[in-house]
Amino acid sequence: MVKEKTSKSGRRHFIGWSLFTGLVAFLGMLLYPVLRFIMPPKLAESSQNTVKAAKVDELSPNSAKTFPFNNKPAILIRLPNGEYRAFSAVCTHLQCTVQYREDFKMIWCACHNAKFDLNGNVSSGPPPSPLEAFDVFTSGEDILVSKKV
């Protein structure tokens, strides 16, 4: 009789203990995602109106680089005089990615030999409209590119 009682209370004790452990784990499981959620991710902006395109000393005059801007390629060009310009790198003809040609100082699309001048306007070839131009500005060590407002 006494033995049965102790075994029963032992069982109760065991259930209580496991419930307590379970609850702690459960609360941890609830809290962990929440804590992770409230800490902002590395890229702390949801939509990119501005993006870091390059470092200040990255591009020498008369050169360029392409970089992703809102999921699409964009091109940052450093003119021979040191000035920066940025455009969408998506050709307005068939959406190929354009590149900067140091030899003739124009933006060039390899797909159909289209040429754009350094203002993004079509100077020859099939594209029906100019490349979208972006604003470029420097912030500390970074060259930032943003959508024109």
Place this chain on the structure above:
Amino acid sequence: MKIEKFYNWVNDRLDLSGISNFADKKVVPVHKYHFWYGIGGITLFLYIIQVLTGILLLLYYRPTAENAFESVEFIMTSVRFGWLIRSIHSWGANLMIFFLFIHMFSTYFMKAYRKPRELTWISGAFLLILALAFGFSGYLLPWNKLAFFATKVGTEMAAVIPVIGHDVLIFLRGGEEVTGATLTRFFGFHVALLPLITALFLVIHIILIQAQGMSVPPSLSEEYEKKPKSMKFFPDFMLRDAVGWLLVLGLLGILAAIFPWELGEKADPYASAPQGIKPEWFFVFLFQTLKYIPGKILSFSGESLAIFAIAIAVVLWIFIPFLDRKGQKNLHSRTFTVIGIILVLYIIALTAISYFFD
């Protein structure tokens, strides 16, 4: 022991005996239907989840046409566990409304709206309307294609109200069309206006329930009075509630795992409406009803008449406690049970038709 010490410490400074006496004395009747008493608690639990996940989403969400979709995308792709929080918020909203309907019909069939609980019923009815408004406004916030057109069609309905219809439409949309202005406005409703009003009604609803206790259905009351059986609210009923809440949380996780809430495509106000747009499921039976209404009834617009009929039905539903005369005398009214059954069948049938046959 330590808990006791803490209780005494607080009790020395603030008299807790009222609360503890209340908790000690509060009982819940036990009979063959007492299971249904837990549904309201589940709904409340889901509302709390909504508030908490909603606050979390607010950390990253941006209520403008340019950024809303992108910010939800950002939450789901870049914020750690953002997909989880958003999935739970979306599924939680749907589950909350589902349990609200069950809660409403269970109290209806148990005739819990009888005197003295009329005000509980009415405040509950308002809470349901508020929940639907939460659902309607929240649906637009991710600014995706389906939500955009559902909102367009939904707000269109407001225009049939005589005289002030157009003004209501303008008020809802923040202009003639559904635009970024609508989004900003719906956001305001969703996170400020509705929570405030809901909190008010929720407090009234809960205070009334605590003050009046649980109602025993009239069909059982005779039997119950002969042999009253009850359970202490604290901790017995409370623990059972907790089991229910955990199960609902599990259900939420299962739903989110099997049907992850998708992002869809960004809304384009100038695109033509996609095929087969449907409102959210809890509006589908109303939407389907409108489909069957002829364009013209006598010289009136069929749609307007139908919307009036629905509005009248809603008002009658809110005032059920005063319409059910037998109920006021604590008697079981067969008529009202039949009405309720017809309504449930109607809702289920039209929803099913819309999803499976249209």
Place this chain on the structure above:
Amino acid sequence: MNTRILYALITLYAAFPCFAQNSGQPNTCINCHSELDPPLSTPVEQLEGSVHSHAQINCTGCHGGDPNQEDPELSMSPQKGFIGRPDRLQIPQLCAKCHSDALYMRNFDPNISVEQYDRYKTSKHGELLAKGDGNAATCASCHGVHDIKRTDDPTSPVFPTNIADLCGLCHSDPDYMQDYSISTDQLTEYKKSIHANLLYEKGDLSAPTCNDCHGNHGASPPGVMSIANICGVCHVIQSEYFSGSPHKAAFDDMGLTECEACHGNHAIQAADDNMLGVAENAICVQCHDKDSDGYRIAAQMRSVLDTLVHKINNAEIMLSKAQRAGVEVKDENMTFTNANDALVHARTQIHTFSLDKMKESTDAGLEAANEALSIGQQALKEVGHRRQMLIIMVVLTLLVAVLLILYIRASEQKS
């Protein structure tokens, strides 16, 4: 002496009527004709707003006469150089009096061309007119008469969007064209073309209309040898590739019309992958017999291209699936862009008719597409991970629920 000078001046005046600019004095041509009934008053209305009226060139510039005389007999006397309605056959010369005068035209626009008349003489229209065929188009047929506008004026009949219909006025009229034994379906055909679609639907004014290929003042059908050059004005790379390809010599030998031989002319459509290959509707098999090298290469080129298209489509489906599910696919998008670039380039390289050259692009494209595909698969795996994580959470939640139930039972047994 004085009369002689006066006479000389009048002769000069008649010889260069373009110098008869409005000097602010009352113009009796306009005064009288505006009072008359149509059609005699119409020229006055039409002249207003025309390019000539802007340049202060009045009636006498073309018709001669003296606008200072009140008396119609005097103002419209042949002595004053009045010619009335110019002879249709003489119109080009009449216009050329000013428009071929470089020194004079320079006054209005330093870049204006003055070789229209020379070109006109080389055109089919000019040849016919020289033979005395009054049906042939002259300056006025296209540019209008009194209401001539600048060519960049959208209401001008020779504005890009109006040209095709303008040419069609004659060239689509079977009765009118009866004696010239050329077809009259060019306009209907052109309207079906990708070029017309670009011009009219997409509003791209750089899209070619009749005159961009046939010339305007020198209008004539392009010669067999010049087609690639004409198309190549816009389609530079394709034309370059074609000229360097084995087809160039072969087409020349066979008298085939370069681009037109495969792509057609007026009703030209957007090029389609189905043109390539050895299927029944492919162009290649029109010349290349089965068992020939050309046939084999055509088949291989098509299969290489199809593989790339297929891969890209798969990657795209994968990508949109992942995107809809809310998984990060940003890098994948860039890779995907590269694959698409390669496809566009490969399609251009078809014109080299060399499998190896085309493969340079398709190989790069395949690599990019495969990469996109694998990142896409990774992204979908992430969806799977999320599911697994949720399942673990659900299991833990249910476990706690079960423990709670056991606890309730146990504590109720006690009481």
